[in-house]
Amino acid sequence: MYLYPVWIRLWHALNALLIIILIITGISMQYTDKDSSIFIVNFAGAVKWHNIAASVLTVSYIFFIVMNIVTGNGKYYRISRKNFFGDLVKQMKYYAYGMFKGEKHPFPVTMESKFNPMQKLTYVLIMYVGLPLIIISGIGLMFPEVTIKRVFGISGLILTDILHITMGFLVSLFLVIHIYTCTLGRKPSSLFRGMLSGYHEPEEE
Amino acid sequence: MNSLYTRILVIICFSLPVQLSSAINWSTPNAQETDTGTYVSPFAEANETCFKCHGHEKYEYSNDLLGTKVRALMCSERIIKREEFYISNHKSFACIDCHSAEYDTFPHPGELRMELKYNCLDCHGGDDMYSSFNFEKIDADYRKSTHFKLEEEGFTCWKCHDPHTYRINIRNSKNLKETILYDNAICLNCHSDFSRFQLLSDRDEINLMETHNWLPDQTAHFRSVRCIECHTQLNDSLLVSHLVLPKDKAVKLCNECHSKNSMLMVSLYKYQSMEQRRDGFLNGIILNESYVIGANRNAYLGIASIVIFGMVTLAILVHIFFRIRRKYNK
Numbered sequence: 332m333y334l335y336p337v338w339i340r341l342w343h344a345l346n347a348l349l350i351i352i353l354i355i356t357g358i359s360m361q362y363t364d365k366d367s368s369i370f371i372v373n374f375a376g377a378v379k380w381h382n383i384a385a386s387v388l389t390v391s392y393i394f395f396i397v398m399n400i401v402t403g404n405g406k407y408y409r410i411s412r413k414n415f416f417g418d419l420v421k422q423m424k425y426y427a428y429g430m431f432k433g434e435k436h437p438f439p440v441t442m443e444s445k446f447n448p449m450q451k452l453t454y455v456l457i458m459y460v461g462l463p464l465i466i467i468s469g470i471g472l473m474f475p476e477v478t479i480k481r482v483f484g485i486s487g488l489i490l491t492d493i494l495h496i497t498m499g500f501l502v503s504l505f506l507v508i509h510i511y512t513c514t515l516g517r518k519p520s521s522l523f524r525g526m527l528s529g530y531h532e533p534e535e536e
Numbered sequence: 537m538n539s540l541y542t543r544i545l546v547i548i549c550f551s552l553p554v555q556l557s558s559a560i561n562w563s564t565p566n567a568q569e570t571d572t573g574t575y576v577s578p579f580a581e582a583n584e585t586c587f588k589c590h591g592h593e594k595y596e597y598s599n600d601l602l603g604t605k606v607r608a609l610m611c612s613e614r615i616i617k618r619e620e621f622y623i624s625n626h627k628s629f630a631c632i633d634c635h636s637a638e639y640d641t642f643p644h645p646g647e648l649r650m651e652l653k654y655n656c657l658d659c660h661g662g663d664d665m666y667s668s669f670n671f672e673k674i675d676a677d678y679r680k681s682t683h684f685k686l687e688e689e690g691f692t693c694w695k696c697h698d699p700h701t702y703r704i705n706i707r708n709s710k711n712l713k714e715t716i717l718y719d720n721a722i723c724l725n726c727h728s729d730f731s732r733f734q735l736l737s738d739r740d741e742i743n744l745m746e747t748h749n750w751l752p753d754q755t756a757h758f759r760s761v762r763c764i765e766c767h768t769q770l771n772d773s774l775l776v777s778h779l780v781l782p783k784d785k786a787v788k789l790c791n792e793c794h795s796k797n798s799m800l801m802v803s804l805y806k807y808q809s810m811e812q813r814r815d816g817f818l819n820g821i822i823l824n825e826s827y828v829i830g831a832n833r834n835a836y837l838g839i840a841s842i843v844i845f846g847m848v849t850l851a852i853l854v855h856i857f858f859r860i861r862r863k864y865n866k
Contacts, residue, residue: 360794360829361829361833362833363790363791363794363795363829364791364795373790373791374789374790374791374794374795375750375752375790378752378790379752382752426855430859430862431858431859431861431862433862472829473753475753475756476755476756492829493834493837496833496837497837500841500844503845504844504845504848507845507848507849507852508848508852511852511855
C-alpha cells in the first residue's frame with residue numbers, strides 16, 4: 332500500500348535530521364560547562380548550529396503545513412469527536428496487553444486512515460501545538476529584543492526559555508517513543524522500510 | 537518554586553494583559569541611598585567662581601586693555617558640568633581642594649597648566665577609611681594591566697575615572713543595566729573615540745563592532761555585560777578587577793559565562809550574589825537583570841526531566857521484555 336509520497340518522505344527525513352541536531356545542540360547549550368561539553372558540541376558551535384537548524388525547521392514546518400492543505404494530507408490529522416476517547420483507550424489497551432495476547436490491531440492502516448487514535452493525538456499535539464510553540468519561543472530567544480521584558484515581575488526571557496526547553500524536552504520524549512513505536516510493525520524494521528520506500532507493509536500476515 | 541509556578545500558572549490560565557514595565561524593584565536591601573541630585577555643597581558658592589566659566593561651553597571675560605567683552609569657547613576637556621559634579625563621589629569637595637587657589641585669578645597663571653595632578657592613591661592610599669575599596673590592590677592590579685604600559689604616554693586613573701564626574705556604581709546599583717551602560721561608556725570614551733584613543737596610542741582605529749563580530753547577538757551582550765567582564769582578569773579580593781588584559785587574552789569562550797559556574801557570578805554579579813534568589817534557578821541573582829543560557833537552568837526542571845525520561849525508558853524496556861517473551865512463547 333503506497334502511503335507515503337515523496338514529499339512526505341523527504342520532509343520527514345529532513346525534519347528528523349533537524350530535530351536530532353536541535354536536540355543535541357539544545358542539550359549542549361543547556362548543560363554547558365566550563366570544563367566539559369557534553370555531546371561534543373561546544374557552546375559557540377551549538378548556538379550556531381541550533382540557530383541554523385531552527386531556521387531551516389521553521390521553513391520546513393511552513394512547507395509541511397502548506398503541503399498538508401494543498402495535497403489533502405491534512406485529513407489524516409483530523410480528529411473526529413465521535414468515539415475518539417473510546418478508540419484511544421482501545422488502542423492503549425492493545426499496546427498495553429492486547430498485542431501480547433495475539434489480538435488483532437484495532438485500527439489497521441488503510442488509505443483512508445494512516446494513523447491509529449494514539450498516533451493521531453500525539454502527532455496533532457506535536458505538529459500543531461508543540462512545534463508552533465517551540466518555534467515562536469525560539470524566535471523570542473533568538474531575538475531577545477522582541478521578547479516581553481517582564482510578565483508579572485518575572486523576566487519574559489525566563490518564561491520564554493522555560494516554554495522552549497519544556498517543549499524541547501517533550502519533543503525529545505516524543506522522538507524516543509516515536510522511534511520505539513515504529514518497531515511495532517509486522518517486523519521491527521517494517522515501518523522504517525515503509526518510510527524509505529513509501530509502501531506500508533500490513534501488520535497482519 | 538511554588539510561588540514561581542503559581543505565577544506562571546496564573547499567566548498561562550488567564551492570559552491577562554502583561555505588565556511591560558520594568559518597575560518591579562529587585563534591588564538589594566543593602567543598596568545604599570543613591571544620589572538624588574539635590575545635594576547642596578558647603579563649597580557651592582566658592583566653586584561657582586570656577587563653574588561660571590568651566591561649567592559651560594562658552595565663557596565671557598573682559599579685556600581690560602581693549603575695554604571689550606570677549607566671548608570664547610571653553611575647551612571641551614576643561615568643561616565640568618555642575619549637575620554631574622554634584623552627584624559624583626567628590627561632590628563635597630571644593631575645587632581648590634585639588635587645584636591651586638591661584639586659579640582664582642584670570643587669565644590663569646601659565647605655570648599652573650603644569651601643576652601635578654593627584655592620583656587616586658595620593659588621597660585614598662593607606663587610609664583605613666577607604667580600606668573597603670582596596671585602593672592598594674586596585675593599584676597592584678592596574679600595574680599589571682595593559683593600560684599601565686601606557687603610563688609614560690600619559691595614562692592615569694583619570695582616563696577612566698574622571699574625578700569630577702566619577703560615581704561608584706556597582707555598590708549602589710538599583711538598576712544594573714544603567715551601571716553596565718555607565719561602566720561601558722568609560723571604556724568607549726577612548727576605545728570608540730579615535731581622537732582620544734590617539735592621545736595614548738599609535739595603533740590604527742579599531743572598529744569595535746567588527747572586532748566583536750564573533751559574538752552572537754552583539755546588542756544583547758553589550759547591553760547585559762560590561763566590557764571588563766571579558767577584558768579583565770578576575771580578582772577574588774576586588775569587586776571590580778582593574779587588570780585589563782591584552783586583547784588576545786580576552787575571554788572568548790562562551791562557557792565562561794554560559795555555564796553552571798558562570799564567571800559572571802564573581803564579576804558583574806559579585807556584589808549582589810549574596811542576595812541569591814531562590815526558585816531553584818542556578819545563579820539565580822542573574823535572573824534579576826538578565827537571562828544567561830546555560831547559567832540559569834532550573835534545577836527542579838532538570839530533575840523532573842530526568843525522572844520523566846527514566847520512566848519512559850523503563851516503560852519501553854518493560855514493553856520490549858513482554859514482546860520478547862511473547863515471541864518465544866509463540
